[in-house]
Amino acid sequence: MSLNALNTATAGLQVTQAAIGLVSQNVANAGSAGYVKRVLTPVAQLGNSGVATGTITRTLDAVSLKQLRLETAGASYTGLTAKVQGQLDALYGTPGSSAALDGVMNGFTQALQGLTTDPTSAASRAAAVGAARTVATTISGIANGVQDLRSGLEAQLGADVASASTLLSQIAALNTKVVGATGNSSGDTSVAELLDQRDQAINTLSQYLDVQVSEQHDGSATLLTASGATLVDHGAAATLAFDGRGSLNAAVQYTTDPDTRGVGTVTATTPAGARIDLIATGAIRSGSIAAAVSLRDDTLVQAQRQLDDLAGGLSRAISDRPATGTAAAANGLTGFDIDLTGLQAGNAVTLGVRNAAGAGRNLILMPTNGAAPDPIDPRLTDDPTALVVPVDISGGPATFAGAIGAALGPGFTVSATPDGAAGSVRLLTDPATLALTGAAASVTVPTSAADTKTGSGQLALFVDGGNGNTVFTGSFEGGSHLTGLSQRLAVNPAVVADTSALVNYAGTTTSGDTARPQYLVDALTGRNLTFSAGSGIGGVSAPRSATVIGFAQSVIDARGAASAEAQQLDEGQGIALSSAQSRFGKESGVSVDEEMSKLIQLQTAYSANARVLTAARDMLDTLLRL
Incomplete structure (x- = not known):
């Protein structure tokens, strides 16, 4: 009887010690990005004569994680859009100021009106010509700023696509490691760590483009675009590329015809060698890459057309x-x-x-x-x-x-x-x-x-x-x-x-x-x-039918309204992202209070098992002295 008790208490101590170690790990990583809370599930031995360590699993809420990735992509999209819309609005100047577009247009009109009162005045004529030159330089300055923004987005697209391609390769490599690590000893946390790393990589990828994630039976994850193109399948990943064109001008725009396309496009080359134009197929609908494409090819092109x-x-x-x-x-x-x-x-x-x-x-x-x-x-x-x-x-x-x-x-x-x-x-x-x-x-x-x-x-x-x-x-x-x-x-x-x-x-x-x-x-x-x-x-x-002055004012109003709307959308998306992060953290994050409460329970269990061992030792000592 004492030997059975000794064995049972020893197994209990081992399980409790492993659980205490896991609690310590959870607490230590409470603030670590991408860390998902671990739990230990003990396994009863045959005949209910003891327990084994069992398995270490992550308390992952798949629904909350999916929503978090969706909102992350949305926040990247609205964030970049609001930023560029604000920069575009700033090019027109503060409405009502003498240096703003409406100010120089009004100044030009006033100079011409002054000329009507005294056409013989050389000073009035010079003032009118000077006001006209200010109008021309202001408009050309804004237009140059628009093309600078387009060129900046072209460069950002190149950097974002390169980062996204690297992440796809990392995710595929982690898939291979996850599949290889499956079946390790029950106390090994390597699989959970690999899954955390993979989830974090996918979350980071979501900042660049929206992806659909499907978990496979062998533990690997398959990634697809919104249109269904495969980006990662087990240990194989597509390669993303961007053929940037450097500095852009008003004459170059995106077309699906490679011979007339004047800006870069995003292509995916699958492991099988197939090449897909992700912009032409509409495969990327959210994230910073989609936002940059929309701004470069629509928003800023329209702003140039207005000017x-x-x-x-x-x-x-x-x-x-x-x-x-x-x-x-x-x-x-x-x-x-x-x-x-x-x-x-x-x-x-x-x-x-x-x-x-x-x-x-x-x-x-x-x-x-x-x-x-x-x-x-x-x-x-x-x-x-x-x-x-x-x-x-x-x-x-x-x-x-x-x-x-x-x-x-x-x-x-x-x-x-x-x-x-x-x-x-x-x-x-x-x-x-x-x-x-x-x-x-x-x-x-x-x-x-x-x-x-x-x-x-x-x-x-x-x-x-x-x-x-x-x-x-x-x-x-x-x-x-x-x-x-x-x-x-x-x-x-x-x-x-x-x-x-x-x-x-x-x-x-x-x-x-x-x-x-x-x-x-x-x-x-x-x-x-x-x-x-x-x-x-x-x-x-x-x-649109309007006077030149009226059209100029309409352009200014449209730009201000677009910037304000983009800012409001970004603020709303920020709230949605914060809510998704909170929901995911509540379900899958570490609560220090909860872990401390669990630690007290484990300490009590450890103490109880230790007392059983002490009692068994005392019993054996007594028997040996008889």
Whole structure:
């Protein structure tokens, strides 16, 4: 009997000692990231004559862990988005300050208004030119900042993808170790430690991209992307790569066509050798990589488009005359007469059409000199839903009607207007099949930067400084001249050299004539222009009509609202992440109070077993003395 008691007490001491050691380990790692609480499960011996150490397991809540990884990826996404949106908003300056975009636009308007009161003042003319230069440098500075942000995200993508690829390799290696360590002695904690390391690696990976984790029967973990592509399978891992392009500019964007893609993409090469474009397939939907891609290819591209539209509107508001069609009819056909005199490449003519079913659409006639791409991407025009029809006008005004008629084809009757004016065109259709609902164009009056005496108020005050100080017309010759215009915007050197051009619009203009200064003010504050739907101002499906000053204010408001919204989303996601961490910590983390309570119980059990051993020893000593 004493021997049985001795054996039982000895086994009890061993189990209790192991449990006390595990409690000590839990307490020591209470603040360690990724450590999951361990518990010892004793095993009763045959015949209930004692206990064995049993197994060491982790108190892991799989549901809480999955939610933690989901919220971690979300927090990385919103965190980077809020950061970059804040940096973008800061580029525009503090609203209302003299150095902010709205401040310099208002300063320019006020300088022109001052010129209307005293056109003879050289100081007033110099102030107006100086204010114009401040506007140009401010807009170009913001646009350069936008491209700097895009280049920074391109570099960050390279670093994040490299880190994620390294983590995938580490997870695959840990899979192999976990499978090999399974079956070790019951008191060995190596498997639990390996599982902790693997979970921590997956948690870190979740900061970069969202993954789906599936535990396998052999203890390994399989990782998949949101679209189902395998990243880790047992001991094999995919390799992630990013073909970064360094410094970016407004002309380079992401496309699924490798030949036209101007920015880097993320690819995964599976162990079998298959290569998957994770951006093209939409495999990455959260985490810092997804956020960087969205910011680089959507948010900042749209911000650049807003600035380009502002630069184009600023230039053409001052240099263009509006051309609006007047109703016309002949031989049962109806349509419009429109004066296109002086039409230049890029001066789009927008026709509203409606078919017999009542469906309406814009049709854009895009004048070219024969060097524009065909087809022209409608997303680069004011209306991305329009049908863009290139029209070669290199033959001059006398050929406008014939060129337009040839481009439009059957269903349209195009001719010179009955008065025979060169450049004036009549467009007619059969309203029963295809009705014309409107016709409008914006015709650039100056033919060159040196053409300051146009005989009217129009003036090329702002020019395309990156293309030889040419007049901006919206041309597509050799590609869209609108793309990147905000970075190239400059004040006409001819006006800088001779500020009297702000007043003198013809050889006979008197020095005190206020016609041109007043025209410039009205062009900025009173003339509505059409700004592209691609800018996202007022909606992404329809062009925006506004004054240049109004559009500038809308851009500033949109940027501020986007930054505030991103900050709010990040704060909300931060709360969600904190809740997930708390929930996971409560279920799987170490509670020192709980461990201390368990330690007291174990100490009591240890003391009891020790007393049994003492009693058994005393009994044996007594028997031996008999």
